[in-house]
Amino acid sequence: MRRKASLKVLKGALVAAIVSAVFAGSALAAPAWKLNGTELSGSETVVGAAIASSMTIPGMTTTCNHFLYTLKINNSGGTGKGEVTELPLYECSTNTVCVVSAIKAEKFPWASHLVTVSGKNYIVIENIRVSITYSGKGCAVGGLTVPITGSAGGLIDNTTETATFSPTSFSATGTALKFGSNNVEWKGTFPTEAFEWHREQALTVS
């Protein structure tokens, strides 16, 4: 009788262990920001410019030559958090007759956090809002201000110290940028470099 009961307990524990292992492997776990391998205490400012960045609505890609950002980071309860406080965008153009007459990132700060999905680390930025006004002779959306809103997940690469946003990283993190009901494809690679107290130190996520 006793043996049966302990077998049941063992089985239960085994199931629980398997379930938690599965969740740890595939669902959203919580990594932290590290500087030279040590968990960040306090906060740090990360400043960078996109190596390459573009936003595509089928048939039109908008590219900005200067895509800068300021991200304030910290670890809270062992999880990497942060907020984007600035995103100045300059020299933007499209591959069509449309001209970008104004572009502005709005409603800061945009909250961010780190997640691990299937063993890979991502930064997720929420509450994104970028308004783009197009003009140009013949441009079908000329005069319209297009707000692009939503959230974005970028894959963190510790070796190159970059975050790369792509359809794959959006899919992995369940994030999406929208223009009305349309998905906007954002591709971009951003260097992650500490700019304040921990300059020159390797910024990684694990």
Place this chain on the structure above:
Amino acid sequence: MTEKRLTRIRVGLVAAAVAVCGLMASASAQASEWNKFDYCPSTNPTVFKCMQAVTTGGEIVMGKKTVPIVKPVTLQGGTTEPNEESVSSFVGATNGITLSKTPQAVPGGLLGIVPPESSPPLVKALSKFFFENSLTGVNATLELAKPASEIKVSELNLLFEEGTALTLPVKVHLENPFLGKNCYVGSSSNPLTWKLSTASPGTGGSLEFKEEAQIAQINGAKLVDSTWSAPAASGCGGILSFLVDPIINSQIGLPSAAGKNKSVLNNTITVALAEAVNEH
């Protein structure tokens, strides 16, 4: 040697023909994008954009009747520059067909006999044969009830799934040999005013740019309005309308108060600046 030369010439000719055919196919495909605006009054100085909206599906629920839209209905013309509320007025098509008059069959026809959905195909086919033929079948045709300038469009609301995207004053023409030529639900003085929206349960569809973004096309936009009211039918049965109108009203459930009717239009909407249309 001569044979070889001939073969080369033949191959050359075939290649040239293939290339010409390819060019022609691509040119005609390109032309077709702009052909959508053939009847846009693009040279009218008040016209800012050209628009074509093709309704390829959906339904009109009016009182007790549901009419599925199975044949495409086209709304075409120009739009004025948007006002401060981002609303543009429509400018009628140059061929006079701003809203195409496309008859849609009313299920069950004049007698309103519709077999249950679970009926065997044979029963459905027989019912269609007896009750939706040229004598007992009824067609419902949407017609504009007011001048084209009373159609209002908000591109912003259309794209961003907010508010009213398209205001359409219409009347429904019921057609059947017994109903005469003037059997209508709604009129110029008392139209069915549809304030269609892409907000839920509608959807804004998906935007795609063509011709270097000179043409914007919204695919799969679902415009819905379930707030309109429908007056009683009138003019049905010619001189016998005093007898026939009440029968039709009873059959359809008219007049029908706001909230009991619904229009769902599944659209492909194409837009271009008038200046771009003029150049093609």
